[in-house]
Amino acid sequence: MKFTVALLALSLVAGGVQAAATPQGSRYDSRMQQVSYNPYNTTVINTQVAFLSTLVFDDDETVIDARSGMAKGWDVQHDANRVYVMPVPVTQTEEVTDSEGQKTRTERVYEPVPQDWTTNLFVVTSKRYYSLELKVTEPGKTPVQPAFVVSYTYPQENRAKAEKMAAARQQEMQQAKEREAIARALENAQYPRNWEYYARPGKDKANSSMIMPDVVYDDGRFTYVGFKPGKKFPAAFSYIDGREQILNTSVKQKADIKYLVIQQVNPAFVLRYGNAVIGIVNKGFGKVQVKDGNTVSPQIERVEKK
Numbered sequence: 001m002k003f004t005v006a007l008l009a010l011s012l013v014a015g016g017v018q019a020a021a022t023p024q025g026s027r028y029d030s031r032m033q034q035v036s037y038n039p040y041n042t043t044v045i046n047t048q049v050a051f052l053s054t055l056v057f058d059d060d061e062t063v064i065d066a067r068s069g070m071a072k073g074w075d076v077q078h079d080a081n082r083v084y085v086m087p088v089p090v091t092q093t094e095e096v097t098d099s100e101g102q103k104t105r106t107e108r109v110y111e112p113v114p115q116d117w118t119t120n121l122f123v124v125t126s127k128r129y130y131s132l133e134l135k136v137t138e139p140g141k142t143p144v145q146p147a148f149v150v151s152y153t154y155p156q157e158n159r160a161k162a163e164k165m166a167a168a169r170q171q172e173m174q175q176a177k178e179r180e181a182i183a184r185a186l187e188n189a190q191y192p193r194n195w196e197y198y199a200r201p202g203k204d205k206a207n208s209s210m211i212m213p214d215v216v217y218d219d220g221r222f223t224y225v226g227f228k229p230g231k232k233f234p235a236a237f238s239y240i241d242g243r244e245q246i247l248n249t250s251v252k253q254k255a256d257i258k259y260l261v262i263q264q265v266n267p268a269f270v271l272r273y274g275n276a277v278i279g280i281v282n283k284g285f286g287k288v289q290v291k292d293g294n295t296v297s298p299q300i301e302r303v304e305k306k
Contacts, residue, residue, distance in 0.1 A: 020044045020133055023150045031148040036155055042131045045121070047087055048139065048146035049112050055083040055132070056151040061125040070119035073112060074134060083123055087112035087136045112136045193217045194265075196284030202277030211273045215257065216280060220288035223262040224252075225271070225280070234273040236262050244270060 020042040023033035035043050047053045057063065063078040068085075075086045090110045097103050110116075114136045123130040130152075137144050197216035201208035211234040215226035227233060233251075237244040247269065252259040262269065267285045271278040 023147060025145060029148075030145045033147050033150045034153055035150060037128070037130075037152045037157075039128065042120070042133050043150070044133045044135060045085065045150060046135050046137045046144050046146050047085060048137055049087055051146055051148065052084055052086045053147045054149045055085070055123070055130075056149060057081045057083075057123075057125055057130070058127065058152065058154060061127050064124045064126060066121065066123045068119050068121045068134060070117070073117055074119065074121075076121065078123075081125070083121075085121065085134060087117055087134075114138060192288045193219055194282070194284040194288040196282065196287070198281045198283060200279045200281070202279070204275050204277070207274070207276040208278055209276075211271050211276045211278050213271070213278070213280070218265045218282070218288060220265060223265050223269075223282075225260040225262065226254075226257040227260070229256055229258075232273045232276070233258065233260065234271040234276070234278070236260060237270045237272060238266050239268070239270070 021035050021038060022044050023035035026032040026034070045053055045055070058081060061081045063081060063083055066076050066078045066083045068074045068076050072090045073087060075084075075088045077084045089112065092108050092110065093105055094108050095103055095105050117134075117136040119134050121130075121132040121134050123132065137146050195217045197218075199212060199216070201212065210232045211227075212231070213225045214228045214231070215224070217224055225236070236247040236249055238247055239245075247266075248263045250261045250263065252261050265285065265288075266282060268279065268281045271280065
């Protein structure tokens with residue numbers, strides 16, 4: 001009894017070791033088949049005499065080599081990400097001795113038959129390797145359908161890609177939340193403001209009125225020049241050694257006011273738009289001091305990447 005059980009267990013183990021993957025036919029045509037890629041398994045390809053079977057690998061793969069264990073009995077060719085296989089007859093030259101002892105050489109053709117034509121195929125691509133078992137089927141003698149096309153799918157890799165994309169999306173969402181929190185902290189930061197700014201139009205007062213700011217203040221770090229809708233958006237200049245130099249600025253929209261944010265605080269500066277000129281004087285220059293730190297919010301610290 002123990003001996004029988006041991007034999008049964010051994011047969012199950014042996015059967016499991018030799019279990020190969022069989023492609024599944026399409027619901028539209030069973031000869032159009034698919035199989036999941038597994039580098040540790042062999043795929044069975046059922047073929048038929050006079051019919052071509054095509055193996056289709058991943059779109060970004062290129063077949064480098066494809067070889068069968070029975071080179072003369074199988075026509076194997078490859079192109080791009082495809083391999084074409086077909087069982088073919090084998091012609092052999094044989095020596096025959098007649099009744100008189102005379103020897104003659106003759107050629108004999110062996111047609112592909114299921115019991116003699118089973119072999120293996122090994123394919124190497126630019127990304128993977130594939131182990132396959134090639135078989136010949138006979139129509140009418142077996143319910144097994146030949147494979148006209150076998151397409152490989154890659155569920156494990158697709159799942160890994162999907163997980164990577166999901167992680168990237170999660171990271172992007174987290175970064176967006178962090179940016180939103182930073183913007184909110186900066187917006188809500190409590191810091192003193194200097195409102196003592198006075199504007200003086202240039203000689204062309206009619207044109208200069210279109211760039212006259214509606215609000216000007218600074219926080220000790222940046223100067224904010226606000227314009228309501230309908231106003232032109234000027235450039236900002238400072239006087240250095242008797243010459244005008246353009247200032248670094250950015251744009252910020254708050255409610256219906258569009259702000260020209262000058263990235264420094266000066267005693268005076270000039271706004272220009274074509275011939276329109278406005279002079280801005282900061283009479284409260286130096287009254288607002290920013291605490292030690294590198295941002296206007298204590299909740300945020302600027303980190304410079306090197």
